[in-house]
Amino acid sequence: MALAQPAGRTYAAAVADLRRGWEQRTLWGHLGWQDIRQRYRRSVLGPVWITISMAVTAVALGILYSGLFDVPLERLLPHVLVGFIVWAFISGCITEGSEVFIANEGLIKHLPAPLSVHVYRLVWRQTLFFAHNLIVYLVMLLVFPQPLKWTVVYAVPAFFLLALNGAWVALAVGIITARFRDILPITQSVVQLAFFLTPIVWIYDELINSPNPAIAERARLAEFNPFLHFLEIIRRPLLGQDQQLRYWVVVLAITVVGWLFTMLVMRRYRSRVSYWV
Template sequence: MSVPARTDPGQPTGGPPIVGSVPAMTAPPTTSRHDWRSALADLSGGWGQRSLWGHLGWQDIRQRYRRSVLGPIWITISMAVTAVALGILYAGLFGNDLSVQLPYILVGFIVWAFISGCITEGADVFIANEGLIKHLPAPLSVHVYRLVWRQSLFFAHNLIVYLIMLLVFPQPLDWSVLLALPAFLLLAVNGAWVAMLFGIVTTRFRDLNPITQSIVQLMFFLTPIVWMYQDLLNSSNPTIADRARLAEFNPFLHFIEVIRQPLLGQDVVWRHWVVVLGITVVGWVMCLVVLRRYRSRVSYWV
């Protein structure tokens, strides 16, 4: 009984045997789904689809105020009514002039509306877009950019109240008012990583969504939005002044102040900018780590 000669696996059948050794065939290298390049490609790919998330952001606002006579102007009206009511209330409680208390509260409200929107809606950004994630082959960052763009449109609408306030209560504005633009860009950049990070984590652990909303409501009272931080620091009571300094550990204070100070013509405190820049760097590092590790699982979690 004869044993057939062994042939190389890559040798075509039916031909003469190939003399010598043939190098083994190796598979082409594959790109891991958990590498940094994929995470960065998701962010850049989503930014490249600006026409998509820009259109979707406009549609979100139009859909929310569909068949409304005033449409998005209701955003401005509700913001103005709330700010005026709280301004009159807290001006009486703290004994401040209304021309000082009301602009302080109004600008704080405008900035806080953007921050709280990015956090609360960011925690739900992927769950709310379940259908698009499963059926639309687009980067995850598209939904985050859409959310930040929508909140930016709300912010622009609320600025109408600020412009009206300048006519009623003129502020000592100077060149520093131009710092409000880079300050808002920093705010939007931080809103993007917050929405991405919270969105991924909350998609996996759904119980974090109501917890996040509760924490945001609590931080509203702990952040100097309706109460004036400088008044407490300059208090004659040393105990109150010492406790007021604890607000420096509140990161929302610094994000509020980098925009409120230029818009009200106040002296710019660069310490707030340093803290905001530090939070921006640390936040994006954490976001990229989570995006690199769990980006491919979001479609299974929603």
């Protein structure tokens, strides 16, 4: 006899939603592929346009900031390229996550599926984009060889943590935005601002080691930027740089706190999303 699924505003119901959503990975896996195929239908290059546009922007900014900061191009450009690849995943999870339930209004109202299915679909789609963008990283290694070490394998658990956090952000912000639509433009503005405050086109270590104490002191404020830590746990191994324990500690702490907050939001408001959208 099949056991009844937990219902109502309980943590058991929230956990069951996540579990049942994961069990339907055939569904959201197929939908994620379809999203990409639909977006680039009738395009000759298809998803490769994602990689081309990102690479052109990263190279242009790398050349620009190399001259502005007087940093050798062979040092700054790999830093910028990998930063762009990681940032594309982070920003995609946040901006698309803020409207993940609004954009799937029809499916939510007519398809009896867990809410988490739509979030898994989003994270899977962003993972596919990330995989496409890794082509730029491989080309960069040929043009600007990096002193890679065995620690490059740390990029795998780092990306797993990135995806895990992308899921809770999409769930929590998506539910809140379904109720308060003003959150959507606010989220987009915050992501744009965070791009400039995060060391993507500038090198954090260069500034904190600046001979100018004022610049070094202001640069250390970046430690309060959570995106710095998520960026560094994956960029450093991909560039052959030594790991910093503090980045992993902050990311793990944010992961735990973020999921605790998300479970609270799901427990209280998961059942109302279909009415709000």
